[in-house]
Structure formats: C-alpha cells, structure tokens
Amino acid sequence: MVKRHHPTPPLLGSRNSRLNVIRRGVLRSYRSDLYHFLVTLSWPGFLALITLSYVAANTLFALAYLAGGDCIENAQPGSFRDTFVFSVQTMATIGYGSMYPRTNYAHGLVALEALVGLLGFAMGTGIMFARFSLPTARVLFSRVAVIAPYDGVPTLMFRTANQRDNFILEAQVRVTLVRNEVTKEGHFMRRFYDLQLVRRETPIFALSWTVMHQIDETSPLYNATPESLAEAETELVITLTGTDESVSQTLHTRHAFLSSEILWNMRFVDILSRMPDGRRLVDYTHFHDVMPV
Known part of the structure; x- marks a missing residue:
C-alpha cells in the first residue's frame, strides 16, 4: 500500500529564492560560517x-x-x-x-x-x-507560464527580460520540472526532469527572451493536463546565468512556477513594436499579460 503524503510545498518557498526546507539533524552554527x-x-x-x-x-x-x-x-x-x-x-x-x-x-x-x-x-x-x-542580476520573469500551440506543437513558454540598460553576455537558461512520483515498489519521491529547450542560450541578452519547451513524445509533460500537474504538485524551477558586461562578473538568478501558474491555451501579448524613427520599443507594461489562443 502506498503511503499518503501531505502536499509538498514549492521548493522555492517565495520569490526571494529561499529554499522552503526545514533541516533537521544538521548542526547549524553561525560562528562556524x-x-x-x-x-x-x-x-x-x-x-x-x-x-x-x-x-x-x-x-x-x-x-x-x-x-x-x-x-x-x-x-x-x-x-x-x-x-x-x-x-x-x-x-x-x-x-x-x-x-x-x-x-x-x-x-x-x-x-x-x-x-x-x-x-x-x-x-x-x-x-x-x-x-x-556581489554581482546581482535584475532579471524579470513573467508571473505565469503558458502552454499553447507553436508551429503546430504544444509548447511551454514563459518570458524573461533584462531590466538593466546593458548586456548579459553568454546567457544560459535551464528549466527543471519537479513533481511527485511513486515508484513501482511504492516509494514516494520528488523527481527532477531537465526540459529540452528550443533555445537554451543567447550570446547577448538585452531585451526580452521567450523560453520555449516543445511538448512532444520525449517531454515529461507529454499527455499532461492541468489536473495531473496539480495532483503531482508540479513545479518548474528556472535558473539563468550569464556575464554582466559592465563589471565582467558572472551573475545568476532563479525563479519558480507552480502548477497553478501554468496557464493552458493562452499566449503572451506582443510587447515588441517599432517607433516612427525606426527604433524598437519594448512595452514592459504588458510583459505579464496573456490572451486566449
């Protein structure tokens, strides 16, 4: 018989990226660190x-x-x-x-x-x-992620943007899916899956970046539904690293999406346009806005 478990809180307990974990049996002394x-x-x-x-x-x-x-x-x-x-x-x-x-x-x-x-x-x-x-990243993440068809394939997408007026060089993003699973032997575990992205890195991260993962037969999200994601207490953990051009230091940031923050059959509102003088305009006032497919 499989043991019943209490709902697992998100790995990142809040948007300050602190681990939502209680440690027991580990000596923690501020004097030693x-x-x-x-x-x-x-x-x-x-x-x-x-x-x-x-x-x-x-x-x-x-x-x-x-x-x-x-x-x-x-x-x-x-x-x-x-x-x-x-x-x-x-x-x-x-x-x-x-x-x-x-x-x-x-x-x-x-x-x-x-x-x-x-x-x-x-x-x-x-x-x-x-x-x-200490190098700090001012990177903005969309409040929600969406799943919608893209080039005929269901695709998981979310937005990220550099809030500074400089470049993040060799920016790399990694998306990990975390969910509850029970093995054939009845052991409960919190399992991690690395998601394959359409584009994992960019040489220059200056404006916005829509990160995409195609949900095909090889994806751990294949045949998933909003109900199955909620039942498995699914969470997306995102890490982004790069080099700040201004100070030539490596910076990193983290974010997380809960299953309730993954919207189905929705797409992001377009935020890129062109000014009359030919310059590009990025309208961050609609950065988090979505609309039905």
Whole structure:
C-alpha cells in the first residue's frame, strides 16, 4: 500500500529564492560560517547587527573604565556617559584631547580597545565591500507560464527580460520540472526532469527572451493536463546565468512556477513594436499579460 503524503510545498518557498526546507539533524552554527551569514544577511539586519555590536563593544569598555575608578582625566568620577564617550573616541581613534587616560590601567584598556577597534573596522569594511561587490542580476520573469500551440506543437513558454540598460553576455537558461512520483515498489519521491529547450542560450541578452519547451513524445509533460500537474504538485524551477558586461562578473538568478501558474491555451501579448524613427520599443507594461489562443 502506498503511503499518503501531505502536499509538498514549492521548493522555492517565495520569490526571494529561499529554499522552503526545514533541516533537521544538521548542526547549524553561525560562528562556524560567520562570513557567509554576514554576506547573505539582509541589509536592514546587517546594519542593525553592526550598530548593535558597536554599541555593545563601547558599553563593555565603558564599564571596564568605570571599574578602574577615576582613571580618565577630565571625566566625572562614576559617570557612565563620560566613559562611554571616551570609549567611542578611543575606538574610532578620534582623540579630541579633552579626556585622556591617567593611570596604567586606563592606558592598558586604551591599547586593547584601539586594537579591537582597528580589527573591527577592518573586518567591517571588508564585509561591507564584499556585500556591495556581489554581482546581482535584475532579471524579470513573467508571473505565469503558458502552454499553447507553436508551429503546430504544444509548447511551454514563459518570458524573461533584462531590466538593466546593458548586456548579459553568454546567457544560459535551464528549466527543471519537479513533481511527485511513486515508484513501482511504492516509494514516494520528488523527481527532477531537465526540459529540452528550443533555445537554451543567447550570446547577448538585452531585451526580452521567450523560453520555449516543445511538448512532444520525449517531454515529461507529454499527455499532461492541468489536473495531473496539480495532483503531482508540479513545479518548474528556472535558473539563468550569464556575464554582466559592465563589471565582467558572472551573475545568476532563479525563479519558480507552480502548477497553478501554468496557464493552458493562452499566449503572451506582443510587447515588441517599432517607433516612427525606426527604433524598437519594448512595452514592459504588458510583459505579464496573456490572451486566449
């Protein structure tokens, strides 16, 4: 007897391309992979973490100066505000001169804090540069994919477009069909199929690109219906890679279509036209629009 399974959520849980997977039994420690964590953290989270770390470090050193008694010249004894301001000046190597260490204890803390500040700013600057220098793709995908006759053959199609005013060189696209299957032995599995495309790569990706897969006898979509795709919880996973002409770096992006986002007997509205002066016009306001065949 085949076991019943709960509906499988999409592999890409949202349009930010994060895996919709819960990992169990794998040790996950941010300390062992801190660089990757800091590089992949969102910008608001990264800035909040940097601010929190900066305030926490200065607070710890301010408390350490307070523990040394009256060890800072021109600072009010027991004033956390003055020791915190002195810590900020020391860590940032500002040194206004109104407050300075007066004991060996304070001199030792100043030396330690200067070292911590130097290393912290160096690492923070490096991570900030790494985040800014990461190549990102601004590639637009149509909200839906369609299946309609093309040259007499049922064809799966979706649109993609380069949103920047430059070229993506040697762009390559790969489409993978993912669906639930049960083997003859009754084992449930999530199986992947690579779809053969009419054109898998283009030397220059500048405007729009309609990716097409012909559904013939060799296609895993052959004899498929909207109901069968929904029952198998079918998903299309798309990856696109290329070289950004402006920075000469490899970039990549991902997208996914659920079975409910695959429309049958529909085609995309034409978005290419020509201006009176002969230039081509791409109307992205209708990029996602479809119409019946």
